[in-house]
Amino acid sequence: MTPVAGPSALEAHLVVDRGTFRLDLELRIAAGEVVALLGPNGAGKTTALRALAGLEALTAGHVTLAGQDLDRPGDRLWTPTERRPIGVVFQDYLLFPHLSALDNVAFGPRRHGTDRRRAREQAAGWLDRVGLAEHAARKPRQLSGGQAQRVALARALAVHPALLLLDEPLAALDARTRLDTRAELHRHLAEHPGATLLVTHDPLDALVLADRLVIIENGRLVQEGDAATITAQPRTDYVARLVGLNLYRGRADGHTVVVGDGFALTTADRLDGDAFVAFPPSAVALHPSRPDGSPRNTWPATIAGIQRHGDNLRVQLDGAITVAADITPAAAAHLRITPGQSVWAAVKAAETHAYPAAG
Amino acid sequence: MKIRNTLAAFAMSGLLLLTGCGDSSDGGTAGAPASGGSGGAISVFAASSLTESFTTIGKDFETANPGTKVTFNFAGSSALATQINQGAPADVFASASPSNMKVVTDAGNGDGTATTFVKNQLVIAVPKGNPKGIKGLADLTRSGVKVALCAEQVPCGAAAIKALAAANVKLTPVTLEQDVKSALSKVKLGEVDAALVYRTDAKASAADVEGIEFPESAGAINDYPIIVLKNAPNKAGAQAFIAYVQSDKGKAVLTAAGFQAP
Amino acid sequence: MTLDSDEAPGAVRPGQVAPPRRARHRRVPVALLLPAALGLAFLVLPLAGLLVRAPWSTLPQRLTEPGVLTALRLSLQTATLATLLCLALGVPLAWLLARVEFPGRRLVRALVTVPLVLPPVVGGIALLLVFGRRGLLGMWLDRAFGITLPFTTTGVVIAEAFVAMPFLIIAVEGALRGADTRFEEAAATLGARRWTTFTHVTLPLVAPGIAAGAVLCWARALGEFGATITFAGNFPGRTQTMPLAVYLALETDLDSAIVLSLILLTVSVAILAALRDKWITSP
Numbered sequence: 001m002t003p004v005a006g007p008s009a010l011e012a013h014l015v016v017d018r019g020t021f022r023l024d025l026e027l028r029i030a031a032g033e034v035v036a037l038l039g040p041n042g043a044g045k046t047t048a049l050r051a052l053a054g055l056e057a058l059t060a061g062h063v064t065l066a067g068q069d070l071d072r073p074g075d076r077l078w079t080p081t082e083r084r085p086i087g088v089v090f091q092d093y094l095l096f097p098h099l100s101a102l103d104n105v106a107f108g109p110r111r112h113g114t115d116r117r118r119a120r121e122q123a124a125g126w127l128d129r130v131g132l133a134e135h136a137a138r139k140p141r142q143l144s145g146g147q148a149q150r151v152a153l154a155r156a157l158a159v160h161p162a163l164l165l166l167d168e169p170l171a172a173l174d175a176r177t178r179l180d181t182r183a184e185l186h187r188h189l190a191e192h193p194g195a196t197l198l199v200t201h202d203p204l205d206a207l208v209l210a211d212r213l214v215i216i217e218n219g220r221l222v223q224e225g226d227a228a229t230i231t232a233q234p235r236t237d238y239v240a241r242l243v244g245l246n247l248y249r250g251r252a253d254g255h256t257v258v259v260g261d262g263f264a265l266t267t268a269d270r271l272d273g274d275a276f277v278a279f280p281p282s283a284v285a286l287h288p289s290r291p292d293g294s295p296r297n298t299w300p301a302t303i304a305g306i307q308r309h310g311d312n313l314r315v316q317l318d319g320a321i322t323v324a325a326d327i328t329p330a331a332a333a334h335l336r337i338t339p340g341q342s343v344w345a346a347v348k349a350a351e352t353h354a355y356p357a358a359g
Numbered sequence: 360m361k362i363r364n365t366l367a368a369f370a371m372s373g374l375l376l377l378t379g380c381g382d383s384s385d386g387g388t389a390g391a392p393a394s395g396g397s398g399g400a401i402s403v404f405a406a407s408s409l410t411e412s413f414t415t416i417g418k419d420f421e422t423a424n425p426g427t428k429v430t431f432n433f434a435g436s437s438a439l440a441t442q443i444n445q446g447a448p449a450d451v452f453a454s455a456s457p458s459n460m461k462v463v464t465d466a467g468n469g470d471g472t473a474t475t476f477v478k479n480q481l482v483i484a485v486p487k488g489n490p491k492g493i494k495g496l497a498d499l500t501r502s503g504v505k506v507a508l509c510a511e512q513v514p515c516g517a518a519a520i521k522a523l524a525a526a527n528v529k530l531t532p533v534t535l536e537q538d539v540k541s542a543l544s545k546v547k548l549g550e551v552d553a554a555l556v557y558r559t560d561a562k563a564s565a566a567d568v569e570g571i572e573f574p575e576s577a578g579a580i581n582d583y584p585i586i587v588l589k590n591a592p593n594k595a596g597a598q599a600f601i602a603y604v605q606s607d608k609g610k611a612v613l614t615a616a617g618f619q620a621p
Numbered sequence: 622m623t624l625d626s627d628e629a630p631g632a633v634r635p636g637q638v639a640p641p642r643r644a645r646h647r648r649v650p651v652a653l654l655l656p657a658a659l660g661l662a663f664l665v666l667p668l669a670g671l672l673v674r675a676p677w678s679t680l681p682q683r684l685t686e687p688g689v690l691t692a693l694r695l696s697l698q699t700a701t702l703a704t705l706l707c708l709a710l711g712v713p714l715a716w717l718l719a720r721v722e723f724p725g726r727r728l729v730r731a732l733v734t735v736p737l738v739l740p741p742v743v744g745g746i747a748l749l750l751v752f753g754r755r756g757l758l759g760m761w762l763d764r765a766f767g768i769t770l771p772f773t774t775t776g777v778v779i780a781e782a783f784v785a786m787p788f789l790i791i792a793v794e795g796a797l798r799g800a801d802t803r804f805e806e807a808a809a810t811l812g813a814r815r816w817t818t819f820t821h822v823t824l825p826l827v828a829p830g831i832a833a834g835a836v837l838c839w840a841r842a843l844g845e846f847g848a849t850i851t852f853a854g855n856f857p858g859r860t861q862t863m864p865l866a867v868y869l870a871l872e873t874d875l876d877s878a879i880v881l882s883l884i885l886l887t888v889s890v891a892i893l894a895a896l897r898d899k900w901i902t903s904p
Contacts, residue, residue, distance in 0.1 A: 080809070098826065108812055548750075
């Protein structure tokens with residue numbers, strides 16, 4: 001997983017124009033680095049992946065991999081998919097149904113010139129590495145979801161790609177399988193010497209598997225960085241929800257940040273200028289009436305919705321600011337928690353985190 | 360929308376039924392026989408070599424006998440014999456050979472005895488201009504000459520075999536057609552250089568083909584018998600038609616077509 | 622996809638009972654059974670008629686008549702060759718119609734089905750006008766190479782292929798349209814060029830559809846009469862296929878015609894029944 005310092009394996013500026021939608025994203029991935037590409041539905045993640053794979057044409061920009069230009073519309077340079085040094089794991093795996101697992105994995109090496117015997121040997125080796133040696137002769141329809149995913153990964157890795165592309169690799173699996181497969185995938189990606197781009201909507205995938213996160217919305221980059229930074233300082237609503245935080249943007253003046261329609265939040269940090277304020281749902285306490293005591297941030301709110309969230313209840317609150325609050329079932333029992341109910345919300349300044357919006 | 364479609368479907372089926380009922384012009388069921396006289400519909404099954412002449416005779420007969428309608432079924436005589444024996448409704452059967460007539464009379468489907476009304480002789484049909492310069496049966500065996508014959512199961516085929524045997528000519532045709540009109544059409548299309556067909560067929564297609572006489576044809580002349588059928592729906596009409604065929608007017612049409620007197 | 626991680630699919634978990642076999646069959650709607658039975662009767666009764674009327678007493682010597690085996694062998698040979706020709710030309714054409722957008726595609730698709738609506742004899746005449754001695758192409762073939770197609774076994778193959786190809790094209794085009802093109806993308810990402818993708822991925826995926834189309838094509842070619850007799854003529858051993866033999870036998874001997882028909886039926890049904898279901902239905 002430790003990226004090799006040095007020239008990027010992938011250096012791309014993806015511009016894809018589709019009438020109403022436009023993707024404009026710059027990407028750099030070093031050899032050995034795993035980058036997660038996150039974003040809401042329709043953000044352009046899959047478009048970006050397909051453009052890198054050559055399954056969609058760039059409108060402008062370029063794709064350079066291992067020092068070689070693969071796609072540069074300005075110079076009318078285009079390399080078709082089959083000549084790009086890539087490997088793709090598709091969301092539906094797309095294992096060839098008429099071939100056994102072994103022949104599926106051997107398909108790539110065969111197309112790259114390896115003779116049949118050696119290709120099958122290599123394929124057997126890869127299946128062994130993903131723990132499926134005894135399933136080599138099975139057809140894809142005889143494999144479980146987790147097994148198919150591993151065969152798809154082996155198939156993509158067998159061609160020793162300079163760029164490995166994974167499109168929502170765990171999305172088709174149930175929760176339990178996903179846990180195990182994610183851990184294994186982490187191991188394989190760490191061993192992969194090339195660059196890796198992982199497209200996902202699941203923040204846990206990104207946090208576990210990736211060295212760096214790239215978040216796009218509406219075809220544009222909104223935030224980029226390692227997991228820790230992003231979790232601590234989300235810059236958009238989506239990212240905040242992604243990492244499970246309440247996020248607001250406003251003007252800071254010392255310990256006060258004015259957000260929304262003039263609602264003032266007191267924060268622990270001192271700041272001036274354009275700023276974000278974030279606090280987790282667990283920092284929000286609910287009271288039946290105005291609380292006295294320490295919390296500096298209190299305001300009246302109305303309950304808009306209630307959901308289970310793990311062992312707790314997540315309550316959506318309307319009011320001066322829209323807030324998500326996590327409360328324990330015990331606390332809920334003391335309050336009357338019904339939609340439309342008025343309550344008082346309170347957040348300790350010490351549990352808020354304010355940081356500059358610019359930069 | 361659905362109701363409209365259903366109504367349209369009903370209207371269509373109604374139309375089809377009406378047109379189906381009204382049209383009985385091809386060799387189908389005869390109408391009720393008229394009482395006395397020879398009126399009504401008459402159904403005639405005739406060998407395909409009689410197509411042109413019988414069509415003319417039929418029209419003349421209708422003119423001479425107002426109120427009658429003659430419908431024809433022209434095909435190979437053997438096919439017609441099979442149809443008659445299988446129960447196809449017909450009043451008259453005119454065959455291109457006695458053997459096919461025998462098939463019908465042996466099965467007991469003839470009324471009375473058959474009479475021969477014309478004879479037909481074979482000629483060599485070649486494309487107009489006789490490009491390959493065919494003069495007789497022997498020329499047919501020249502290399503590069505393609506010949507069509509009728510299959511031996513068909514009367515003109517049987518006659519051809521007799522004639523070739525009489526001339527001591529061993530001929531391998533490129534095709535054995537199932538009726539004489541098909542053999543002739545191969546000549547017209549230029550697919551074969553010659554075919555052994557009836558003189559009447561060559562005459563009927565005088566615009567496209569020439570008929571070349573050859574002496575051996577005299578040994579393989581086909582007698583054409585005609586008979587009223589036992590189960591004829593319109594027996595009186597059938598007899599009147601046959602009488603007309605054998606009258607001077609009928610004979611004139613047949614002779615003009617190239618048939619010989621019996 | 623709610624399977625537990627490494628269990629084989631379809632396994633019955635503890636505590637679960639597999640549904641009884643009969644329960645699965647009871648879901649057939651009865652309202653379909655009656656028309657289905659009528660349809661079956663409609664198709665099968667004429668065959669029964671042939672069997673009842675067959676001259677069983679004279680069957681053995683009829684079977685060994687010289688013309689019979691010749692016509693049968695010729696029929697099977699020409700139908701198979703015609704099917705191979707249809708596969709060679711029809712599969713690429715079907716691929717073109719299914720996958721390539723070109724101007725006039727709908728017209729081309731309609732034209733491809735013309736042999737289906739054309740009376741076979743008319744088809745034969747049309748073939749003569751093109752490939753006959755004086756035909757558009759035939760004339761050139763004759764002068765340049767001395768090749769003539771009418772009245773030859775090759776002519777039979779061509780006539781049969783002409784009437785049967787639309788069946789193959791329609792079946793294969795349907796299969797190609799239903800095939801998932803994403804597999805072809807996956808093949809490309811693994812380095813497969815377009816032709817290799819076609820032979821190694823697309824064809825195997827649509828193989829059942831191609832097989833089904835080929836079966837239809839073969840059956841149609843076997844039964845072809847009008848175009849064959851018009852274009853290729855009738856000559857025992859060279860162009861007299863079973864249908865032609867039957868028709869000519871009808872001229873003189875109904876029993877003989879019935880026997881020939883039964884032979885053709887038996888051989889075809891045996892071959893078609895031997896085709897395993899799984900070869901012609903998709904997985």
